[in-house]
Amino acid sequence: MKKTTKLLIPLACLILAGCSKDETPVDTTYPVIDLAYQGASPQQCGTFTRGQKISFKARFSDNVALGSYSIDVHHNFDHHSHSTEVNDCALEPKKTAVKPYLLIRNFPIEGSPASYEAVTEFDIPADADPGDYHFLVRLTDREGWQTLKGISIKIK
């Protein structure tokens, strides 16, 4: 009888149209990454130096609650293009990577706030290949919507 009940519940639901009445609207809004304010970093075509630090400072916001973010810095010596910015920063000639700087870090955003300012910094090894790099930010909200931001940077 259990199976029959399982089938009958949605049936009754449909007939009484009771299911659609109490529908709370689901969240279909992507979170937002803001790098366009004074002090935000990195900026498109920003330059950083080996042996020093890259600072990351951005404002995140969502209509409901934020989830987590992840930072990915990888070389662009082969001129691949997934910058979300239009300007391509006058790329240096293509070259083969020897010891490119690679950074992958993920960060939970505690407490699921609706807005958050991420402030952190990363060391660039002194022996990393200089050249064009991509700085990629991935931000999710609690529902799993993800926004990407790709910034082209240079490391000297």
Next chain:
Amino acid sequence: MKYFVLLLLWLLPAYGFAQQLHIDGHVFDEDQVPLAGADVSFGDQRVRTDAAGNFFLPLSGPGRFELTFSKAGFRTQRRSVAVGQTSVQVRVRLLALNRQLKDVKILGTRDAQFREQPMNLRSVDAGFITRNLGGSLMKTLERLPGVKTIGIGSGQSKPLIRGLGFNRVVVVEKGVKHEGQQWGADHGLEIDQFAAGRVDIVKGAASFLYGSDAIGGVVRIEPPAAPTVNGVSGEVTGIAKGNNNLIGGSVQTAVKGDKWFADGRFSYQDYGDYKVPASQVNVYNYPVDLYRNRLRNTAGEERGLHLNAGYMDSTFRSTFFISNVWSKSGFFANAHGLEPRRVDATLHDARSGDILMPSQQVNHFKILNRSSWQTGKQLFEAELGFQRNFRQEHSMYVNHGYMPPAYPADMTISPALERQFDKYVYSFNLRNTLAFEHHSLTVGLNTENQRNSISGWSFLVPAFRQFSAGLFAVDNYRLSSKLLLQTAIRYDHVNFRSFAYRDWFSTPLAAGGQENLTRAEAFGRNFSSLTWSAGLNYSPMPFFARFNIGKSFRVPIAKELAANGVNYHYFSYERGNPELAPEQSYQADAGIGWKDDAWDITLSPYLNYFSNYIYLNPTPFHDYDYGAGNQIFAYTQSRVLRYGLELELSRKLGGGRSVELLGEYLYARQLSGDKKGFTLPFSPPPSVLFSATQAFRSGRWLQNAFVSADYRLTAAQNNIVPPERKTPSSGVADLRAGATLLAGRQPVNLNLQIRNLLNTKYFVHTSFYRLIDLPEMGRDIVLSISMPFGHHQKKNN
């Protein structure tokens, strides 16, 4: 209790039969679908088959009777039956007149039979395919309400039936399950649409016939019927498309003797990059300029070779089918992997017809035998098959995540081979149909063995082996001439085993240290399931009604159980769950309609409940070690409610004019889990297709001429789930015209289509490229010409 009543009902008619000398029997088509309304006659006595395809012919005494079986749309058959002191039962199989393009109606006369089935079955013939020829077979079928595709580019697409796709739709080719669509959304079915004689579509679950996976529907592709007249015959077809400069063709020739026949076909298609009505598209907010509106590197090439040979006599038939379908096509270079590295616009734009990397290459080889033997009241049918699906994705090595910057020289895998799947599948099906007075009982067995191996520098799904076996019984019980009861029960068992996989590169662990990660552990699972179905059909013509309820199931596939890698198409880290339970689905499906000389109306509502739908859930988290910083997409299960309906309405207005309206609506909602309240991915928005046709009277040199216009209005889809995007509404117009020209005695069939007549820029919610805001194909002019030759043509006209 329920089963007991069914059993009782089933046993009853064996007793209530009066003994009068008679001939009775069953008329059906090549697929065992009962044919209603077939004329059975001898001398001036004439009866008709009922909804279950059965007839009863009372006799005044013994003797020899020359029976004629005829039905519009089928070849007439004669049979001599000797009746002594006892009554005789016969079974007659009528062959469809597939090669004829006689009427301009959207669906052939054969479709009427399907209205008399408890299941929602639709059938289209080769004529429908020619008139609506799209980039792939599934795209061609998209005109039918409830049928959509998940498409990529111009030539690849998978079926989506009532919003369910991938492994929730079974594709059966020549009686054997086509096993090639589990790997990803970005490749289509390896089917040569020139070689399809007829396509049947079951909308809704049919697990009791096809086992696991047939939870959303079935697409059954049948080869053209064997030639019926001795001698040589054949057909030459040519096709050209304006949008992507496609040139293609197919040559078929058959030879038939008294009891044997052989048939061969070769098809070829070559196409360039396709054009969209946009000069710039946005790939994840990144603006991409298109050269001459062309989608960079979406060109392709396809080849199909088919050889069939068979033996036929009045009781035994056996056919061997050998086919090889090969295709190679490019991926839109700016979107592959979302890290569109190595896009060399100068190189990619130099020629629109070449296929550069990234690309996919697929080869599907199949060898089958299909046999049937009629002995007395029993019909035995068997299919034995082998298929190999070999698929490669080519893309030059790029270091994703922690892969080393330069491809190591000691790797044995080519740096151009991103992924490879190589699957060997052995299938064996056996069915036995027993005809009783009011019953037709079929018992059957399906078995399948799959062995899948993988290669390539990237990893998503491990190698696996799977064995499955199912036993079923289906009973068609004729309660009266207008009422048919179908009951079915089935038991399946599946054994799944996946193999371990370890990364070839090392990953620095979050906890410190370095390791070549083990992405897949070897493990095994056993699944078993009992499913059932019951359906009623009531057809006092012109009215008809059907109702079907049942339970279906689906065994989780390798990807769902064991995926553990980054899918760079979506920037997602996909994680399987080895603990998943088989999906269970309960569905109720109904249909009511009216069909007379002027009106043809069908309304098909359905309701479907999943107690544990398997769903790739985008979580709010990112993974460091296995996911290289990407968002975690985890396979989970949730309760799901879906319902919807399709409406088909056509009206003949006289003077060759007719109008048609096809509409569909679907609602899906997750009732539990992280995405409670959300819909399911790939839910098509409501749409309506308006169509008007003018057919012209046949003359001496021009026959079956028609002009027809379609306008499809699709609502916006704002009911979405991560990672989907809202899709705006659209209106798209198509024009079609066709005719048969008689050049002397040689008929030449011409068909012209203008798809997307107004070059409208629109989006399709279920398209693979929807996530990257890529509009659909712009205006496309499709011209096809076919010329039949040989003896059979004279007979047809």
